Ligand SMILES: Nc1nc2c(ncn2[C@@H]2O[C@H](COP(=O)(O)OP(=O)(O)OP(=O)(O)O)[C@@H](O)[C@H]2O)c(=O)[nH]1
């Protein structure tokens with residue numbers, strides 16, 4: 330797909346910096362280099378230091394110019410890069426010079442990557458992986474994004490698609506030729522292949538959403554009786570005062586969320602209201618939200634006060650099917666009875682590292698259980714595979730080769746949506762909506 334407009338954007342982060350990078354992609358990229366540096370582009374992929382001039386001819390900076398001729402560039406088009414000094418005025422001068430050129434315009438979000446996809450430089454899973462790499466805040470997120478960028482998901486889905494396409498071809502042959510012309514086994518082979526692919530899809534779908542959890546963060550809810558020290562624990566884990574701590578029972582009323590990097594995993598930690606028969610309807614709403622958060626969390630940290638009788642509301646039914654980590658707090662005070670489980674004093678800090686380690690271990694369990702790294706990292710991937718698996722399950726029940734083939738065709742199409750080998754146009758809008766400018 331050839332575009333006749335040329336786009337430009339700052340590829341580096343906004344604000345003052347040592348260096349800023351501005352990218353230009355499209356047929357007028359050469360013209361942009363010629364106009365700003367008064368020379369033809371340097372040899373491909375070689376940096377050249379040049380004086381850079383404004384529209385009025387004044388030198389506004391000296392910087393590096395790089396040239397990536399089509400099709401060997403990120404977008405597949407002619408691409409120029411300007412590495413200039415990262416001051417606001419310098420950047421403004423370059424942007425102004427580019428904007429004034431005929432055929433050049435500022436890029437929209439994700440437009441460089443979108444052109445790369447349209448020109449076959451990347452598939453959709455790689456485009457998503459680039460967004461994930463840029464957004465990655467933890468080691469686990471970075472590793473997962475890089476795996477996807479390297480094609481882990483694309484390779485598998487291409488493999489399934491190829492196998493199913495073959496099976497489809499056999500089924501088509503069975504439809505077109507009579508029994509005498511075609512051996513019996515052809516249809517049997519097609520059915521066998523479809524069954525194998527279906528099992529592979531089901532295996533991937535049984536990944537407990539680990540890929541999505543790594544990307545989006547594991548939801549951890551801190552719950553327990555009033556004054557047990559939930560907010561104190563959340564503050565200690567966050568390393569800052571996110572929640573109010575006081576000796577008044579019923580201090581926390583709403584769910585307070587904080588994003589953390591815990592041992593290399595992204596975690597969304599939630600402080601919640603103390604569970605008790607509430608004093609007023611605002612607190613009651615807080616308790617309702619606390620229980621709801623406990624129910625939807627991936628992991629519950631139950632904080633108990635070892636020095637006081639547990640007068641919390643009966644919430645155990647909410648935690649039945651949950652992974653619960655019980656933490657006994659206030660170990661610095663006299664305890665009427667010894668307690669099983671993790672002991673902690675947020676007053677002295679004793680036991681805090683053990684609690685951090687236990688939460689990290691539980692997170693690792695959830696995110697890396699099963700050993701093999703998950704392929705699916707977004708709901709979009711999951712939905713496509715679910716649709717494909719359902720079509721294959723239907724295919725198994727079809728005696729007529731025509732109907733079997735039709736379901737196979739649906740499965741192939743659904744899997745193709747993962748990499749964008751079909752229905753690309755509709756999907757592009759959804760995927761690139763979340764991109765930032767300059768990517
Ligand atoms: N002695 C002692 N006091 C603690 C400890 N941890 C917390 N506290 C105190 O216990 C009181 C309640 O702490 P919070 O963190 O507000 O408890 P909470 O569970 O969030 O309470 P609510 O939000 O009201 O449900 C505060 O006065 C804290 O300073 C501890 O380990 N030892």
Ligand SMILES: [K+]
Nearest residue numbers: 556575577580
């Ligand atoms: K309190």
Ligand SMILES: [Mg+2]
Nearest residue numbers: 559560580581
């Ligand atoms: Mg609190």
